[in-house]
Amino acid sequence: MIDEIVEAIRRAETQLSEDTVEALKKAYEKETNEMAKTQLKAIIENFTIARKESLPICQDTGLQTFFIDMGYDFPYRAELKNAIVEAVRRATKEVPLRPNAVHPFLHKNSGDNTGRFVPYIHWELREGDDAIIHVIPKGGGSENMSGLYMLPPGVGIKGIKKTVIEHIFKSGGKPCPPTIIGVGIGGGADLALTLAKKAAILRPIGSRHEEEFVAKLEDELYEMANKLGIGPMGLGGDTTVLDVHVEYAHRHPATLPLGIVTQCWANRKRKVHIDANGRVEVI
Amino acid sequence: MEYHEKTPIMDARKYRVGDVIYITGEVVLARDEAHKKLLEEGAPLDLKGAVIYHCGPVVTKVNGEWKVIAAGPTTSIRMEIFEDKFIEKFHPAIIVGKGGMGEKTLKALKEHGAVYAAYTGGCGALAAERIKSVKEVHFLEELGIPEAVWVFNVEEFGPLVVTMDSHGNSIYDEVDKKARSNLDSLLKKIEGES
Numbered sequence: 482m483i484d485e486i487v488e489a490i491r492r493a494e495t496q497l498s499e500d501t502v503e504a505l506k507k508a509y510e511k512e513t514n515e516m517a518k519t520q521l522k523a524i525i526e527n528f529t530i531a532r533k534e535s536l537p538i539c540q541d542t543g544l545q546t547f548f549i550d551m552g553y554d555f556p557y558r559a560e561l562k563n564a565i566v567e568a569v570r571r572a573t574k575e576v577p578l579r580p581n582a583v584h585p586f587l588h589k590n591s592g593d594n595t596g597r598f599v600p601y602i603h604w605e606l607r608e609g610d611d612a613i614i615h616v617i618p619k620g621g622g623s624e625n626m627s628g629l630y631m632l633p634p635g636v637g638i639k640g641i642k643k644t645v646i647e648h649i650f651k652s653g654g655k656p657c658p659p660t661i662i663g664v665g666i667g668g669g670a671d672l673a674l675t676l677a678k679k680a681a682i683l684r685p686i687g688s689r690h691e692e693e694f695v696a697k698l699e700d701e702l703y704e705m706a707n708k709l710g711i712g713p714m715g716l717g718g719d720t721t722v723l724d725v726h727v728e729y730a731h732r733h734p735a736t737l738p739l740g741i742v743t744q745c746w747a748n749r750k751r752k753v754h755i756d757a758n759g760r761v762e763v764i
Numbered sequence: 765m766e767y768h769e770k771t772p773i774m775d776a777r778k779y780r781v782g783d784v785i786y787i788t789g790e791v792v793l794a795r796d797e798a799h800k801k802l803l804e805e806g807a808p809l810d811l812k813g814a815v816i817y818h819c820g821p822v823v824t825k826v827n828g829e830w831k832v833i834a835a836g837p838t839t840s841i842r843m844e845i846f847e848d849k850f851i852e853k854f855h856p857a858i859i860v861g862k863g864g865m866g867e868k869t870l871k872a873l874k875e876h877g878a879v880y881a882a883y884t885g886g887c888g889a890l891a892a893e894r895i896k897s898v899k900e901v902h903f904l905e906e907l908g909i910p911e912a913v914w915v916f917n918v919e920e921f922g923p924l925v926v927t928m929d930s931h932g933n934s935i936y937d938e939v940d941k942k943a944r945s946n947l948d949s950l951l952k953k954i955e956g957e958s
Binding site for chain 2: 516520650
């Protein structure tokens with residue numbers, strides 16, 4: 482399965498995900514600000530060249546991150562972690578990727594994108610005997626524009642909306658907009674941020690939460706964010722976000738955690754599906 | 765206005781905020797360490813009328829020749845501590861980067877007739893395609909690949925959007941002012957919801 486994980490990293494890094502390609506092209510058509518149009522046009526040209534030449538979309542090839550959705554009875558679970566680490570080492574040489582794993586105290590770059598707790602692997606278990614590996618390398622500029630707000634529960638839904646919109650305003654052009662905003666509400670601090678990351682990256686652009694109330698909140702936040710006028714790269718325009726996704730968990734009576742994760746337009750993601758017979762497919 | 769220019773550029777005062785420039789000729793890369801070094805030791809090449817690019821590229825050697833893999837812009841504000849002195853000392857025409865710069869740089873642009881232009885963030889592949897070859901590299905041993913002073917031969921390198929001109933205009937100030945007023949009305953609207 483190592484070959485397929487390397488291939489999934491290569492595709493994630495060099496071929497922009499289809500939902501993002503569509504959303505950016507649609508944004509270019511709709512955009513009325515001339516300056517914003519030049520930025521969107523450059524972005525479209527860039528991902529077209531990257532795909533054709535098999536080059537990384539962005540020189541920041543991200544922190545190698547994997548979300549695993551695995552059945553209790555998946556027979557290859559013991560091999561998965563080592564396979565991912567090995568695949569990251571190989572992809573670093575073969576794609577190639579920029580070495581992005583630095584020791585926080587010694588400032589030494591490991592050189593192969595591996596180190597303590599990286600590649601970062603997040604595990605989730607469910608019924609079944611297969612596994613899906615979400616390959617989601619994440620850029621540093623957009624990750625810097627993450628936020629955790631422990632709100633007083635009394636502020637309610639209005640407080641949540643205000644905080645999200647203010648957060649997008651404060652981020653300005655720094656996370657390379659147009660961005661995809663993931664919002665996680667409830668749980669504890671860590672769960673709110675995990676939900677936000679899943680909302681930003683794993684959910685397709687344009688998808689809506691299955692609960693009507695949440696779907697309506699996503700629509701409202703999306704429309705308000707694009708009324709800010711920050712625009713692509715913060716140079717002004719109608720396209721500040723490509724979408725806003727919201728996920729939630731039940732909360733403690735005394736807390737209202739709000740996690741916000743920002744994904745840049747270079748929304749890099751692929752999936753590897755492995756069934757119980759060891760058949761591997763890159764999606 | 766759209767300009768297709770050859771380097772060196774000696775009349776950068778003609779550019780206005782909103783103009784789009786494409787460069788053919790040479791682009792000189794300099795980020796944090798390079799700014800510091802050139803200010804301390806002087807430049808190993810003539811930078812009058814040059815295009816300075818804030819970029820830490822991915823470059824590899826293929827069969828003894830340098831090949832640029834990806835070369836998108838890095839965040840310019842980190843160079844704010846050097847840029848006014850850099851402009852005063854070397855007189856470049858265009859500073860290229862991402863995210864804009866501060867008051868000190870805006871003032872130096874005005875005094876010395878230079879502009880700051882934004883290159884679209886994340887566009888590493890597009891930039892690499894317009895870079896035709898590596899002309900020379902300085903301080904490679906000392907500073908390493910991402911920090912070295914690379915001189916790239918480029919063709920139609922852009923789009924570079926002028927976001928700070930030599931007449932005191934900055935798009936970043938304008939966008940920030942507008943966005944702040946939009947934010948205020950959105951927050952009021954949320955507050956008024958039932």
